[in-house]
Amino acid sequence: MDIRQLQYFVEVARHKNFTKASQVLFVSQPSISKMIKSLEDELGVTLLDRSEREVDLTDTGGLVYEQALKILQLMEDLSSSVNELVHLQRGKVKMGILPTVSALLFPQIITGFKKKYPRIEIQMVEFSAKHVEMQLEQGNVDFGVTVLPVSTQHYGTVSLLSEELVAIVGSEHWLVGRESVSLFELTNEPFILFTKEFVLHDVVWQACVQSGFEPKVAHMTSLWDFCCEMVASQLGISLIPRSMASRLNYLAVHVVSISHPHIAWELALIYRRDKYLSYASREFIAYIQANLPNKPGL
Template sequence: MDILHLKYFVEVAKQRNFTKASQILLVSQPSISKMIKSLEEELNVTLLDRSERQIKLTDAGVLVYEQAVKILQSVEDVYSSINELVQVKKGTIKLGLMPTTGVLLFPNVLAGFKMEYPEIEIKMLEYSAKQLNHMVEQGEIDLGITVRPANSQLFETLPLLSEELVVLVDRDHELVDREAVRLSDLKDESFILLTEDYVLHDVVTQACMQSGFQPIVTYKSSMWDLIGEMVASKIGISLIPRSMVSRFNNRKIHAISISEPLIEWELVLIYRKNKYLSFAAREFIQYIQLKLL
């Protein structure tokens, strides 16, 4: 038994006539007769009383007809739902962001996407970059906005933003009048870093070691605002993405470029390789790509 069996049977039952049913279905009458006969043999019952000029349903035929109508309606609902999903563009996206990412990148992007796809819901969750990588890998979120490096064997990546890291110092610091410094110039400074949960912690630590010194870490925090306040209080210096400087509404701090080496902070959108992506997620990726052109 398949959908075609039921479709032919229902139409014959409605029309009470093979000829009318064949005209509506655009199928030859012998083909319909053969299909319904096959259905009767499979169920081992007679569905249609063919003894009169107008076909009638048997008791078994009435039962099968009622169930067949429900089944065909359910199938039609599936097609309608899929068509609605694709054409009306519905769905849900679980998007993981780092706490700073929404401020840097997404107010305008998300607003534009929402206007174009009002029926797609975006559930935004905030995690550190390392947590985001794990959650995308485990399938707990669809897409993640994280920082390079990302595992190229596990993830597809879409570059979003690249900017330099700068040194954040207090206004009375001896370096405040310098336009730029070498990272090695900071070897005797006290550093205030993000915690090990954040990729930026590793980026800064590795850059310092490649410049010939182990950074003296005075304090670690997961809160950007606290880092800014500690720098302003002359507890130490910090390395942050340039776009983050405007976040600190504090006249007691100042940003200085790093001339050597150039330390880049790259934001990327990641999603798991060889994993099914919903229609909504694929539309979001395409939208981001167009915005970046």
């Protein structure tokens, strides 16, 4: 069944006249007659009573007319819905983000994006960096924020933040007053690390090993605030991104640069190369690239 068969049939039924229908449709009358006859042959029924001057519907024709109106309305709704999505009048974006760190980047971006596209729904779910990739693999999020490196063959990336890790120590620590320290000088220090599901755990551990020692772990936590509170309580030191350290003015901690080695901390938005990205997701990514806040370290 061709959608044009229904369109032509509905117009003839509506106007009860082939000539008027042809004028509305801008199609020749013979073409309309042929199309409706093919619909009747396909259904095996007579839809129109052509015996009188004014065309009328048969009983079966009345039934088909009612259903044809519903089908044509559904087709129109479908077209309108697709058009709204393509032109970003509505849509949905689901994004996996890192707790706390993403708060440095996204509140202002989301506010601006929602003003521009008020009918696009944005869902943001917090995961550790390692779990972001897992959620992407399972198709639970459209894209996410994680720590580089990732497989560039498997993932497309958009750079968000590039900065260094710094040491934070309590207010009575021997490093207070120092601006920098080599990582090797921290060999005997008790470390407060993030748990192993955090990429930061691996980054710090590998940097220490490459500097000739394994860190002495005093505590491990999955909570940023708790980590920093423990440092302020003189329970150990920690290595965190500089942007996070800059937010700790409310705590009695001292920030010390790592002079050697430089420990890079790079955040990126990632998405699967082999998965379709919706119009809304693509526009949100483009908006992030164009409106990323100009913060130190970017």
